[in-house]
Amino acid sequence: MAHQSLFWVMNGLGDSASLIYLDKRLSYRTMTYEYDLFQSYSDEQIIDSVLKVLERESWWVKGPEIENLEQQVADVTDREHVIAVNSGTSALYATLESLGIRNEEIILPSFTYQATPNAVVAAGGQPVFADIEQDSFTLSVEDVESKITEETAGIIPVHFAGRVAAEIRELRDLAEEHGLFLLEDAAHSLGATCSGEPAGSFGDAATFSFAFNKIITTGQGGVVVTDNEHIAEKVRQFRVHGRNSQREYVDWGLNLAMSSIHAAIGVAQMSKLNEFIERRRELSGLYDNMLTEVNEIEIPTVPPNQKSVHFLYNICLPDRKKRQELRSHLDEHGIPTEVYYEGSHLTNYYSEEWGYERGDLPVTEKIADKILTLPFHVNLDNKDIENISEEIVSFF
Structure with a gap:
């Protein structure tokens, strides 16, 4: 087969x-x-769910798996409307198109994947990068407030590494005070909570990614969640070339729909969400226990009012030089690492086209010089974590 x-x-x-x-x-x-x-992660249940779609030889798109996945996400995020699309980037882009941000400023962190600012640019907006907090690596309310102008339309906080943005309530209050929308980029954090409220429930809308490396994956895919009927209707239309529920083409749009095959993977994976989260918490704890003895390593902590889903396991090194030395050492011993993130404002496009330069966001740049992501997924066993940690300890 x-x-x-x-x-x-x-x-x-x-x-x-x-x-x-x-x-x-x-x-x-x-x-x-x-x-x-x-x-x-894959198992026989996930494989069988895909085969069932293939074997019925029809409705490989717009099948019942789409609504099933949307309902599962609605249950986790406590949102009325969930719209599945073909990527997390599409989710951001379609939502911003529904909000109408042409020539308006959108405040967001530079410490994020390129999808976040790129979606703003694609929707005709102007990205305004704000700095992050030292401890949480998420948007600083103080810096966001300093960037608000008459041209500002909205704020996009990014929930990083499986947590909720530390000052999400303050950002929500700030947005309401200035009449701005709040759009959560929650690509990393499906299932996370802050004071009992789920990631994705704080803003006017939120987006999640189901890319291959996420806790829940459909290979490629994403969703928009919202309680706002206008946003939900516009996103649903936009994902099918501007077609409404009466099959009338009432606006422009693109083909951003998720296939039934991808949704089938997501439905099967969503049934294991709590299991995945619990295992990630266990693995994160193992890393913590073994790496805390190294004085030169700083381990980011989760605020006491939050429950993280531990999407990434990050450590911070003293500086860029020491980080590269450790990366080279681990590379030689068969252990891959990555840097999330270097800072979007310093990439060629945003520095050349939008005028950003080093020094504009000092905390972002400081964190970007120190952070390092280690191997982390539910297929690792306890011994794997021990071996990787021992190699790091031996380096120091």
């Missing part, structure tokens, strides 16, 4: 490219690294 085939592809991990293979369980092992930075 098709899912039992073996084939080779190229995969980039860290700073090098590696040959990898996919087997019948859809897991992969690299030829250059002993461990993988990320892995997508």
